[in-house]
Amino acid sequence: MFKYKGIRIRRFHRDIVFIYLSLMSLPFTLLSISFLYLIYVRSPDKVIWGALVSAVFAFGGAIISFAIYKKSDNHNGFFTRVKHRQLLARMIIDNKLYLAKNRNLNNSRQKIIYFPKVYYHYKKLIITVRFPMDLQKNQDKFNRIGEQLEQALFADLFDIVDEKGFKAYKLINDPIQNRINITDIKPDSKKIELMHGFSWDYNKFPHALISGITGGGKTYFIQALLKSFIDLGADCYVCDPKMSDLSQLDQVPILNGKIFSSTGQINKCVREFYEQMVERQNEYKELLRKAGEIGKDYRSFNMKPKVLFFDEYVAHMSNLDFKEQEKILGYMKQIILLGRQLGFFLVAGMQRPDAKYFEDGMRDQFGLRVSLGQMSRSGYIMMFGESDKNFKVQSDEVRGWGYASIGGAYVRAFFAPFVPPEFSFYNYLLNKDEPS
Numbered sequence: 250m251f252k253y254k255g256i257r258i259r260r261f262h263r264d265i266v267f268i269y270l271s272l273m274s275l276p277f278t279l280l281s282i283s284f285l286y287l288i289y290v291r292s293p294d295k296v297i298w299g300a301l302v303s304a305v306f307a308f309g310g311a312i313i314s315f316a317i318y319k320k321s322d323n324h325n326g327f328f329t330r331v332k333h334r335q336l337l338a339r340m341i342i343d344n345k346l347y348l349a350k351n352r353n354l355n356n357s358r359q360k361i362i363y364f365p366k367v368y369y370h371y372k373k374l375i376i377t378v379r380f381p382m383d384l385q386k387n388q389d390k391f392n393r394i395g396e397q398l399e400q401a402l403f404a405d406l407f408d409i410v411d412e413k414g415f416k417a418y419k420l421i422n423d424p425i426q427n428r429i430n431i432t433d434i435k436p437d438s439k440k441i442e443l444m445h446g447f448s449w450d451y452n453k454f455p456h457a458l459i460s461g462i463t464g465g466g467k468t469y470f471i472q473a474l475l476k477s478f479i480d481l482g483a484d485c486y487v488c489d490p491k492m493s494d495l496s497q498l499d500q501v502p503i504l505n506g507k508i509f510s511s512t513g514q515i516n517k518c519v520r521e522f523y524e525q526m527v528e529r530q531n532e533y534k535e536l537l538r539k540a541g542e543i544g545k546d547y548r549s550f551n552m553k554p555k556v557l558f559f560d561e562y563v564a565h566m567s568n569l570d571f572k573e574q575e576k577i578l579g580y581m582k583q584i585i586l587l588g589r590q591l592g593f594f595l596v597a598g599m600q601r602p603d604a605k606y607f608e609d610g611m612r613d614q615f616g617l618r619v620s621l622g623q624m625s626r627s628g629y630i631m632m633f634g635e636s637d638k639n640f641k642v643q644s645d646e647v648r649g650w651g652y653a654s655i656g657g658a659y660v661r662a663f664f665a666p667f668v669p670p671e672f673s674f675y676n677y678l679l680n681k682d683e684p685s
């Protein structure tokens with residue numbers, strides 16, 4: 250079946266921006282020339298004045314064209330995409346990724362006999378660049394071109410797909426542009442949008458693991474998830490041993506009595522959350538038996554989701570004695586294992602996912618994994634496993650940035666929903682009705 254691969258990159262694309270600008274200025278230039286010609290024919294004595302007016306008009310046209318170009322060269326505008334094509338053409342030409350031969354023995358000028366079939370495709374914020382796998386001289390280079398593409402296009406590589414005859418690199422253009430505001434998160438029974446074009450299907454990939462250096466934005470991101478689940482009508486519980494901003498939320502009716510900070514309270518909360526899940530499991534089995542169906546989940550029986558937010562999970566665990574640790578770990582494993590179908594979700598925050606408290610492949614069971622702020626290579630490996638991702642650092646001015654992966658897919662650059670200074674989470678929750 251025919252599949253649209255995108256716009257083929259041609260040699261002339263190396264100057265495509267200039268070509269577009271010239272075409273846009275052309276009407277102005279033609280009008281100027283016509284005007285000058287008219288003056289010359291009708292009043293030759295005013296030709297100097299006419300030339301001046303024409304020049305100003307043509308120059309104005311060039312400026313307008315340039316202004317349109319500048320305006321459209323951001324936010325994934327038309328010229329951003331034109332520029333990408335220019336960059337790709339230049340990359341192919343400057344790196345001699347084509348085949349050429351001398352025109353003849355006496356002429357050292359070269360004739361290109363093979364220009365690779367590279368395609369550029371852009372849809373819904375995603376750039377796909379396809380390189381040919383045609384056994385030509387550069388196939389090896391095209392197999393390892395991801396990092397170069399990221400740098401040239403100023404984009405984040407999030408997937409590489411092998412297609413028939415092509416290798417497709419998928420990138421997000423300047424990912425910070427896809428950042429959303431905390432007030433723009435509109436969760437539904439299927440997903441929570443975390444960035445434009447990046448949503449978390451929490452039923453399919455349940456539980457979230459969030460790590461981050463101090464000041465990386467963990468608490469803010471946990472707040473964004475808490476807000477989303479509360480908006481969904483979920484029953485939320487918060488364990489916050491650090492007594493951060495989250496602890497203050499105990500004052501709002503919707504979270505009253507559901508925020509825990511001391512070691513004893515937190516252990517009790519985890520145990521009770523687990524017990525509620527076991528209770529629901531029995532109820533669910535009964536309902537399922539009556540309905541005589543399989544393959545359903547909590548949503549089929551109008552059960553509301555329940556979410557346990559556990560910040561500083563590792564710090565809390567390291568304060569417990571061995572016996573208590575075993576107990577909490579046991580509850581956590583069960584919640585992770587059975588929670589999806591029953592609508593019991595876990596959002597765990599920590600500085601580093603210490604392997605000691607994530608035994609038996611527990612880490613891989615977290616559907617959403619997010620690291621915030623700059624982490625060490627070993628920290629990234631702990632979060633996402635071994636990957637060839639090129640982890641870059643953002644400027645100090647940007648807060649709440651990091652990397653994310655859903656369902657073990659390719660790790661991608663992430664910007665947590667932006668929380669503007671005027672947004673008061675406390676006031677927002679004050680106006681929320683308690684879940685029935």
Ligand SMILES: Nc1ncnc2c1ncn2[C@@H]1O[C@H](COP(=O)(O)OP(=O)(O)OP(=O)(O)O)[C@@H](O)[C@H]1O
Pocket residue numbers: 461462463464465466467468469470493648649665666667668669
């Ligand atoms: N998503 C965001 N939107 C706006 N500002 C943010 C965001 N994330 C972080 N910040 C800024 O960074 C600061 C630190 O964020 P936060 O308190 O979430 O860090 P943290 O990782 O929880 O740190 P710690 O572990 O030390 O508490 C915030 O006070 C805020 O100014």
